[in-house]
Amino acid sequence: MKALCLANHGGPEQLKFGDLETPNIEEGQVLIRVRACALNHLDILVRNGIPAYPVKFPHILGSDISGEIKEIHPQAKKQLESLNLKIGSQVVIAPGLSCGSCIECAKGHDNQCDSAKIIGAATKGGYAEFCVVPAKNVFPKPSHLSFEEAASFPLTFLTAWHMLVTRAQLKQGEKVLVVGAGSGVGSAAIQIVKIFHGIVIAASSSLEKLELARGLGADFTIHIEKEDVFKKVREITDHQGVNIVFEHVGPATWEQSFKSLARCGRIVTCGSTTGPTVPLDLRALFSRDISILGSKLGTLEEFNKILQLMEEKKLKPVISKIFPLSEGRLAHEFLEKREQFGKVVLKI
Numbered sequence: 001m002k003a004l005c006l007a008n009h010g011g012p013e014q015l016k017f018g019d020l021e022t023p024n025i026e027e028g029q030v031l032i033r034v035r036a037c038a039l040n041h042l043d044i045l046v047r048n049g050i051p052a053y054p055v056k057f058p059h060i061l062g063s064d065i066s067g068e069i070k071e072i073h074p075q076a077k078k079q080l081e082s083l084n085l086k087i088g089s090q091v092v093i094a095p096g097l098s099c100g101s102c103i104e105c106a107k108g109h110d111n112q113c114d115s116a117k118i119i120g121a122a123t124k125g126g127y128a129e130f131c132v133v134p135a136k137n138v139f140p141k142p143s144h145l146s147f148e149e150a151a152s153f154p155l156t157f158l159t160a161w162h163m164l165v166t167r168a169q170l171k172q173g174e175k176v177l178v179v180g181a182g183s184g185v186g187s188a189a190i191q192i193v194k195i196f197h198g199i200v201i202a203a204s205s206s207l208e209k210l211e212l213a214r215g216l217g218a219d220f221t222i223h224i225e226k227e228d229v230f231k232k233v234r235e236i237t238d239h240q241g242v243n244i245v246f247e248h249v250g251p252a253t254w255e256q257s258f259k260s261l262a263r264c265g266r267i268v269t270c271g272s273t274t275g276p277t278v279p280l281d282l283r284a285l286f287s288r289d290i291s292i293l294g295s296k297l298g299t300l301e302e303f304n305k306i307l308q309l310m311e312e313k314k315l316k317p318v319i320s321k322i323f324p325l326s327e328g329r330l331a332h333e334f335l336e337k338r339e340q341f342g343k344v345v346l347k348i
């Protein structure tokens with residue numbers, strides 16, 4: 001099969017387009033003919049090399065996959081039949097891997113599974129013509145979406161849903177500051193808040209991205225380099241602050257984000273793209289009943305909910321640019337420039 005392999009840790013030049021043997025399915029697995037795979041910041045982390053994601057070379061990146069079912073292990077048939085899926089069905093893949101038998105999995109917290117992993121980081125992913133995944137991760141592709149659109153939502157929408165709905169308990173009409181609004185998770189967050197009829201204040205360092213955020217439903221925008229986020233939030237919210245801050249940037253935005261919270265506000269984060277450590281004044285935390293919430297990916301049940309909302313056209317994937325698989329190296333360079341609004345996708 002054709003694949004874009006990661007030959008070693010390093011820059012985009014380590015991605016080599018070539019031939020690799022098609023993988024074989026094992027117990028409970030399904031072989032997917034990959035049609036599209038979206039890029040994530042995670043791909044760059046794994047490509048560069050970080051201790052949390054050790055890989056064997058040649059590795060195949062790619063967590064967000066759509067395609068067709070090519071082969072099903074006999075023991076996986078029942079699982080797929082319950083979703084009306086068979087060979088040739090068009091599918092989308094939930095990116096989180098879990099054991100299905102530990103205490104957290106039994107509670108439905110499969111994102112917190114003892115052996116939780118992500119496709120394309122811990123296992124070979126979707127930068128290839130074929131890929132092997134567990135049957136329980138295979139779901140029907142929303143019928144109106146193209147393969148590229150279907151590959152564009154799993155990781156980001158799952159992450160944003162788990163952050164806002166499950167962790168921060170977003171309520172109808174609440175005010176939410178979405179930091180890094182131009183990112184994949186940011187554009188998902190804007191849409192999710194609007195489903196709850198909330199007020200979105202989108203913050204970004206790019207005027208162009210703020211315009212696009214408005215197009216997705218953002219009610220107010222803040223240019224973080226030209227405006228004071230805290231002052232602007234107070235102005236917009238009549239000095240109250242926001243109920244929720246959607247964070248994933250870290251030290252570069254944390255202080256402004258934290259100050260922008262209303263009493264009983266929740267700040268929820270899924271990432272630390274500008275570094276791992278932030279200052280925290282405990283007095284500001286306890287005196288105003290503030291909650292700081294961590295959030296990691298999402299569960300299979302939440303993935304199902306997102307699929308339903310996609311099918312109902314209440315959520316829509318946002319694509320920035322599509323590259324052919326053979327030009328994956330250029331796609332990585334494009335993603336690293338951080339100029340995109342929405343997802344960068346490989347067509348396979």
Ligand code: ZN
Binds near residue numbers: 099101106114115
């Ligand atoms: Zn488990």
